[in-house]
Amino acid sequence: VLGLPAVVAPAPASAGTPPDTPALTSVIPAPAEVTPASGTSFRLGPRTVIRTQPGSRAARAVGERLAEDLRPATGYPLPVVSTVRRGTPSISLMLGTGLGAEGYRLTVGASAITIQAEQPAGLFAGTRTLLQLLPAQIDSPTPVRRSWAVAGGRIVDHPRFAYRGAMLDLARHFHTPDEVKSYVDEISRFKVNHLHLHLSDDQGWRIQIESWPRLTTVSGGPGTGVDGAGPGYLTRAQYTDLVAYAAARFVTIVPEIDMPGHVNAAQVAYPELACDGVAPPPRTDTAVGYSSLCIGSETTYRFVDDVLRELAAMTPGPYLHIGGDEAHATPEADYLSFMARVLPLVARHGKTASGWNEIAKSPASATAIAQYWDTASANPTVAAAVARGTKVVMSPADRAYLDMKYDRHTPLGLSWAGYIEVRTAYDWDPATRVTGIGEPAILGVEAPLWSETLRTLDDIEFMAFPRLPAIAELGWSPPATHDWNSFATRLGAYGPRWELRDVNFYPSPQIVWG
Ligand code: TNX
Incomplete structure (x- = not known):
């Protein structure tokens, strides 16, 4: 540790990332592989567009569903498009090969989020992950004026059982x-x-x-x-x-x-x-x-x-x-x-x-x-x-x-x-x-x-x-991710989402609810 300053400051989040931005590791069910990139984050804003695989009606439908999930709380238009002008912040849903029937890869960079999957089911799974990576208020049924950040990094994920x-x-x-x-x-x-x-x-x-x-x-x-x-x-x-x-x-x-x-x-x-x-x-x-x-x-x-x-x-x-x-x-x-x-x-x-x-x-x-x-x-x-x-x-x-x-x-x-x-x-x-x-x-x-x-x-x-x-x-x-303390923490943080969506749940005393 020689040469390091006495107090190591936490890696600076990119300018003004809100403190309630979920960590990439906060998702339920736990993804197979999570690689955070500290210091990077994506900002969902009024100019963000959702881009889907050209020529795929199924990918487009997943994009529309995601837009419907994101519009109420953000109040942003979030158009679903197939091409994007350079410099426009985007969430891309792209089809490729190698990730299996429901697997996906989610990459969060400063100017774009990309979800890649072999099948539309994988794109949809990726969007369910993305919703949990936005602050809980994303589940508000009415617009909330705030900054919507997603922590940077990469998730590669696929199911254990079909x-x-x-x-x-x-x-x-x-x-x-x-x-x-x-x-x-x-x-x-x-x-x-x-x-x-x-x-x-x-x-x-x-x-x-x-x-x-x-x-x-x-x-x-x-x-x-x-x-x-x-x-x-x-x-x-x-x-x-x-x-x-x-x-x-x-x-x-x-x-x-x-x-x-x-x-x-x-x-x-x-x-x-x-x-x-x-x-x-x-x-x-x-x-x-x-x-x-x-x-x-x-x-x-x-x-x-x-x-x-x-x-x-x-x-x-x-x-x-x-x-x-x-x-x-x-x-x-x-x-x-x-x-x-x-x-x-x-x-x-x-x-x-x-x-x-x-x-x-x-x-x-x-x-x-x-x-x-x-x-x-x-x-x-x-x-x-x-x-x-x-x-x-x-x-x-x-x-x-x-x-x-x-x-x-x-x-x-x-x-x-x-x-x-x-x-x-x-x-x-x-x-x-x-x-x-x-x-x-x-x-x-x-x-x-x-x-x-x-x-x-x-x-x-x-x-x-x-x-x-x-x-x-x-x-x-994957069984290797199985961990009660981790699950309990992620579940506790999930509670406000159910509250915002008006979903009833049992406030188990085993969980510290957020
Ligand atoms: C057993 S489980 C049943 C159902 C009942 C249930 C109540 C099973 C295959 N049959 O007929 O509704 O218990 O828990």
Whole structure:
């Protein structure tokens, strides 16, 4: 240290960089590689333009989305253009090669920010990072007069797992298309790229099927849902609109029709789906495991085929989820013969089947995705399926279930899998959680949110945030970045963003909120 002055001043930020400019390392989920360039920063100003890859409509759409996100707080015009005059400050979204399906490189210099990606999905991911690199006030719905700086340097980033998911239960309480869209906005900020919709259960049926119209006219109508207080359903047009809205945010909708259990609402509408042909009473309680399709009846397979065909036709994404959980009213042999017929049917409609981990009992699940909701650290049935080729989405209920209470005081939610505080949701590794289900078998992670106790968007948000970002980080970030203290700090700094966007969240006492 000889020759250095006694007091080493911090590297001077470029003239007047506001003190609340986030560090490049403050992003959730943690990026793969971060290289700060101290002393440099970019200033977003009234002359800034957003330049997108010439000739790419998809890149342009990502640019427009970014502009929409930045205009309210800045009040700047932020035109989206394909060429820039020299000297004009710009945010460029450029397509190139070598960064994978969702990877991106974000470079922040004094006069330009550049996001490069191989695919539009990577450009979008880069823009979600960029939003977090601007001061929190960027999420103000009204103009704030201030200086908007971004710290200089470079981020090179790509996901650990291809599938990062969230699930909403529309069956126990229906949630409107606008509420689902709002959830899509929020989860996509954390690079979650799948939204699984649980569309049918004992208490209600929430997606219009033209060939079986009473499913929704009867079981989506008034009095359906838990306590009879969750009526509603998505029309085909609303579903299609939702799929497009999500796709514009690089979120793939995964629709679920639960079978052969969880079918009371279907049988209320169509008694021929029950073996005795008698309509059961509608159910508005929260019991599980009492209903079953009639496994020996051809009517059952005509119904399943019709539903899967219509759903496949409405769904551009690759997956159809067929539930398969808690079929306690279906004898084991019947369950296996049902799955032996229905799993291949999904493939015949051009989709990959997914189901809760019970489907692993069926040899036909070898080409399917099993969603692990078990809390056990060993499940020989699922491990055996994995050995046959089944891929797994990890949602262990004692870590990833967003409907579990945070602690005994939480006013909403259930507790059968335990209490899940933020640290519990964060501190585990999807690839070492279950014996015999290692990294190569894992497609990704998903955070399910069941709706027995949830009615409003506020309720959904309170349970999802801040745990959803914890699961998102497990799905996206390299294991080497995993660090509770770092995550807790980044999460605490994120709180004001939710406040500015009017998103409800649980102010966990484990976090020092900014
Ligand atoms: C179990 S987890 C269920 C759902 C309930 C949930 C409540 C799973 C595959 N099935 O029917 O809503 O617990 O936490």
